[in-house]
Amino acid sequence: MKALRNYIDKIKPNFEPGGKFEKFQSVFEGFETFLFVPATTSKSGVHIHDSIDAKRTMSVVILALIPALLVGMYNVGYQHYLAIGESDNTGFWTTFLFGFLAVLPKIIVSYVVGLGIEFTAAQIRGHEIQEGFLVSGILIPMIVPVDTPLWMIAVATAFAVIFAKEVFGGTGMNVFNVALVTRAFLFFAYPSKMSGDAVFVRTSDTFGLGAGTIVDNFSGATPLGQVATTTGGQVHLTNILGEPISLWDSFVGLIPGSIGETSTLAILIGAAILLFTRIASWRIMLSVFVGGLFMGYIANLFASSTYPGSMLSPLDQVCLGGFAFAAVFMATDPVTGARTTLGKYIYGFMIGVIAILIRVYNTGYPEGAMLAVLLMNVFAPLIDYFVVESNVKKRLKRANTNA
Numbered sequence: 001m002k003a004l005r006n007y008i009d010k011i012k013p014n015f016e017p018g019g020k021f022e023k024f025q026s027v028f029e030g031f032e033t034f035l036f037v038p039a040t041t042s043k044s045g046v047h048i049h050d051s052i053d054a055k056r057t058m059s060v061v062i063l064a065l066i067p068a069l070l071v072g073m074y075n076v077g078y079q080h081y082l083a084i085g086e087s088d089n090t091g092f093w094t095t096f097l098f099g100f101l102a103v104l105p106k107i108i109v110s111y112v113v114g115l116g117i118e119f120t121a122a123q124i125r126g127h128e129i130q131e132g133f134l135v136s137g138i139l140i141p142m143i144v145p146v147d148t149p150l151w152m153i154a155v156a157t158a159f160a161v162i163f164a165k166e167v168f169g170g171t172g173m174n175v176f177n178v179a180l181v182t183r184a185f186l187f188f189a190y191p192s193k194m195s196g197d198a199v200f201v202r203t204s205d206t207f208g209l210g211a212g213t214i215v216d217n218f219s220g221a222t223p224l225g226q227v228a229t230t231t232g233g234q235v236h237l238t239n240i241l242g243e244p245i246s247l248w249d250s251f252v253g254l255i256p257g258s259i260g261e262t263s264t265l266a267i268l269i270g271a272a273i274l275l276f277t278r279i280a281s282w283r284i285m286l287s288v289f290v291g292g293l294f295m296g297y298i299a300n301l302f303a304s305s306t307y308p309g310s311m312l313s314p315l316d317q318v319c320l321g322g323f324a325f326a327a328v329f330m331a332t333d334p335v336t337g338a339r340t341t342l343g344k345y346i347y348g349f350m351i352g353v354i355a356i357l358i359r360v361y362n363t364g365y366p367e368g369a370m371l372a373v374l375l376m377n378v379f380a381p382l383i384d385y386f387v388v389e390s391n392v393k394k395r396l397k398r399a400n401t402n403a
Contacts, residue, residue: 058134060277064270065138065329071253071263073099076146077210079201079256083220083240084212094209101206103259106141109150113157114140121166132171132178132335133161139179139329142260143322143370144186145199152193156185176377177336180370187370195366197221200256201240217242222256224321224359228366230308250319261322271328280332283341284348288327291352292318299360309360317356326355326369336377340387347383351376 014021015028074092076099081087087095114133140157164181165174187194201220205211221229223237223245237245240256249255253263261267274280296314303310318324331337331351338347351372358368365371 057279058131060279061135061274061329062138064273064279065135065142065260067266067269068260068263068325069103069138069142070096071266072142072259072261073103075099075253075255075257075262076102076202076259078254079240080203080206080210081212083201083203083214083218084210085215086212098206098210101209102146102202103141105150106144106148106153106259107138109153110140110157111137113154114161117158117161117166118170121170132165132174136161136178136182139260140182143179143183143258143325145194145258146202147199148186148193152186152190153182156182156189159185172335174335176374177330177333180330180374183370184374195225197225200258215241220256222321222366223250224309224366227308227312228363232305235308235311247313247315247319250316258322261325264319264324267324267328274328274332280328281334281337281344283344284332284337285327287345287348288331288352289318289324291349292323292327292356293352294349295353295356295360299356307360307363309363309366317359321359321367322369323352323355326373327352330369330373331376336380338380338383340384343380343383343387346387347376347380350379 012028013019015025017025021028074096077090077095077097078087078099080098080102081090081095111133114137118133140153140160144153160178160182164176165171165178168174183194193199197220199220200222203214203218203220218240219238219242220240226237227235237250239245239249239254245255251264253266255262271280271285275282275285293314296312296317299307299310299317300313305311312320318327327348331348338344351369354375355368355372358365358371362368
């Protein structure tokens with residue numbers, strides 16, 4: 001590392017004002033501060049310095065996402081080999097390798113497109129390269145089906161970075177969660193590639209690995225997709241071969257779904273990392289789950305065959321689909337979420353309630369977490385405003401009473 005530090009110090013003057021590569025100063029600075037903690041210090045005034053900067057914060061979030069990503073990769077391979085009837089004859093590493101090869105191109109496309117736009121915007125503005133897309137770049141491929149075409153991910157990522165981030169001023173200024181805007185763009189622009197029975201399980205080979213013929217009783221519907229198409233009677237959730245799945249199967253994540261959203265267990269491991277490092281707000285995280293369990297209980301209490309989603313238990317509601325992923329990694333976004341203490345409780349609770357409301361009572365849309373977070377992104381500043389105004393009024397009243 002010392003040799004690398006010396007090399008960077010040697011070439012640094014070329015990228016400073018007056019150097020032959022001064023136009024690329026922001027690009028150089030981005031790479032330098034990614035590798036090393038900046039050595040600059042404040043010259044005057046009172047400043048409180050934390051031991052972690054924005055890049056290190058983003059690195060912790062990426063670390064927290066790794067368990068869900070790895071389980072998601074394995075699950076992609078597991079669902080594929082289950083679909084071709086070879087799951088019992090395929091080892092762990094072959095199964096994981098299939099999923100790794102299927103997911104890796106999506107990660108590469110997401111980062112190349114998103115960071116390319118961010119680098120370009122920084123160069124045009126003459127600003128430093130921000131760190132926000134380090135997390136968004138890995139979130140995007142984790143919240144899409146495995147068979148989403150790469151060019152669609154590229155188009156949606158470009159749209160989200162430009163219109164949901166850069167036009168607002170870049171990292172820290174955006175109103176909406178960039179990764180969720182990407183997913184929303186894909187869902188409304190290319191619905192056939194974001195829903196249905198043919199996109200969540202890869203049935204073809206990946207780079208020549210895993211070739212085979214689909215078994216006769218195969219169905220690629222996700223559990224929530226099955227619920228949405230239930231007509232009368234009880235809801236019976238099955239895997240892609242028609243075998244019953246339990247709450248434990250949903251919790252572990254060996255079910256069809258978006259790449260990183262299926263394993264509640266892996267997501268909770270990531271939540272523990274975020275809470276232990278104090279990166280994410282436990283108030284938002286907890287209140288999203290409380291809101292979801294509450295609304296799931298109310299819906300189940302008044303269950304009706306007209307709305308088959310209401311027949312799911314509250315625990316099923318929070319373990320299926322993207323609910324847990326949204327609660328841990330999307331709702332806790334410090335830029336687009338509420339910032340006051342009371343506001344965080346209200347914000348998170350409403351996300352949980354709205355997600356289940358959409359899922360249960362909108363039979364045409366089996367998943368509600370994405371829209372719930374985006375909707376509450378809009379209301380987060382308003383929630384904070386009323387909380388602050390309420391606190392101001394209470395203090396004025398107390399001051400007048402004391403006077």
